[in-house]
Amino acid sequence: MRRRLTLLVAATTTLTLIAFLVPLALLLRGVAEDRATGRATADVQGIVAVVGVGDRDAIALTVDQLVASGRPVTVFLPDGGPPLGEPAARTPAVELAATGTSLTAALDGGREIVIGVGRSGGTAVIRTVVPEADLHAGVTRAWLVLAALGLLLVLLGLLVADRLARSLVRPIDDLSAVSHRLARAELGARAAVPAGPPELREVAGALNHLAERIQVLLREEREQVADLSHRLRTPLTALRLEAESVRDAADRARVAAGVDALERAVTGLIRQARWRSAESDSAACDAAAVVRDRVEFWSVLAEDTGREMRLSLVDGPLPVAVAADELAAAVDALLGNVFAHTPDGTPFGVSLSADRVLVVSDAGPGLGDAVVSRGVSQGGGTGLGLDIARRAAGGSLHISDNPGGGAVVTLRLAAVLTRP
Template structure:
């Protein structure tokens, strides 16, 4: 905007200067030509009385004195003899002036001035030529002065326009910085109402109102989520008491692990619902350990439903920039989709490569072309499973069809910045 305002002022100033300086330059040239022509005419008028009354000798003496002063003059007498002064041939203008007419005619390289003077023996003609250099004397210098003045005015206009544009753009830059801070979840950022145009003040007030409204809505949403999470504490406690009553030790251990996982998810939900300065979901973990633990948990259900499970893990730790709880929730969402959307007995596989790619594949009906969108599902669900996995990986989630049939979901995990 600042550059556009400067260019607009430069274009406007240039057009105004052109409209003013071009006619002025032409006027200066015309004045210089008229001045040179007037001086030459005045010199010829000074010898008219001599040419009209004196004899040839007196005329020659007068013409010589005028020629010595720098004015080249020729006198054509009516007797048709040799011209007096500058020896030049007769021109059409001289012939016309011999009829008693005075005139000015254009010539190559100058301007011709002729004056007819009546004598007793006929009409004599006085002629002189004003050179082009005399006609335009001082014009070039005047044009240079005008050009310099125009350039100076353009520069001054650009400086004034730049200061004006800066005063207009600075509040807009401030508003832009505030909007970027709000986008970075700095909800306490507020715009200082500028002292500029009323439109900018209105925009600043609207931005501050929007920030306050966002802050209120987020506070209400997080309070509702926290309240819902706390409400889940009671049934979780009751469920844990029911687990203690299970007689089979292995079954009690498996159900207790599920309750623990659910309690961790509820705890994480409560923690995310609170106000805090750091970004949610920050942390790191060993993906190999988390994947092995969650696959062992789901292997019991896979055995009960007759599903063949194949686990492929890279050797050694794989550090990823995802918290262990979030990675576990993402893998649980993907495996939950396998159990929910494929019939019992469908084989599935889980693999983790050294380049931090977690792949869950099955031999079910497939999911190719399914959009990862919250609240949208092609299988009759809520659409939250794939969305949870996508957010855990920062959006790097690919869905494709298995060549042998079934779905392949690849989750590309971010690298860890620090060791867990």
């Protein structure tokens, strides 16, 4: 916008200067020509009296003096003798002046001035020529001055236009920066009231109101999630008491582990809902330890359902830029999908490589062309499990089918950035 305003002012200024300077330049050239012509006419007017009454010798002496001063003057007498002064042929303008007419005619390389003077025996003609250099003396320099003045005015107009455009664009840039900060979840960003047009002030006020409204809605949503999470404490406590009453030690341990995992998830949800801030971006954990812990938890269920589990886990520590709770939730979601969407006895595998790539594969029916997204799943679920895994990895999740059958889910985890 700033560039367009500057170009608009530059074009307008240039057209205005052209409309003003071109006629002025032509006027200056005409004035110079008239000045040179008037000076030459005045010179020859001084010898009109001598040509009208003097004899041939007196006229010749006067004309020679004028020629010696640099003025090319020729006098044609009516007696038919040779012309006096500067040698020249009789031109049509001379023939016309011999009838008693005075005139100025254009000539190659200058301008011709002829004056008819009556004397006894006929009409004498005084002729002089104004060279092109005399006609346009000083015109080039005047044009250069006009061009420099026009360029200076254009530059001045560009400077003023740039200042004006900057005063208009700067508030818009500030509003754009605030909107980008809000898009990056910096909800404390506010737009200062600009000093520009009232429309910009209205936009700034609307943007600030929108930011405040977003903060209020997010606060209410987090409070509702936290309240709902707290309400889950009571059934969790009851479930723990029921788990302790199970007689079989293995079953009691498995159910207690499940209750512990659910309680950790609820606790993490409460903490995330209440105290989530920009500092959460710096969360990190040991991916090897977290994945190994969750695999041990699911191994009990795998044994009960007759599933063979193939493991290939890198030795830790393997730091990743994901909170332990979020990574545990992602692993639980991926393994939960395997148990939910494949029949009992279907083998599956879990691998974690040193380049922080987690792969969960199974020998089930596969996904085919199914599209899985949050809230939408063609596999009979809600799609939330894979969405949890995708968000834990920062969006780097790939789903494909095994050539030999079954699904493969690849989760690429982000490395922890080291600060210098």
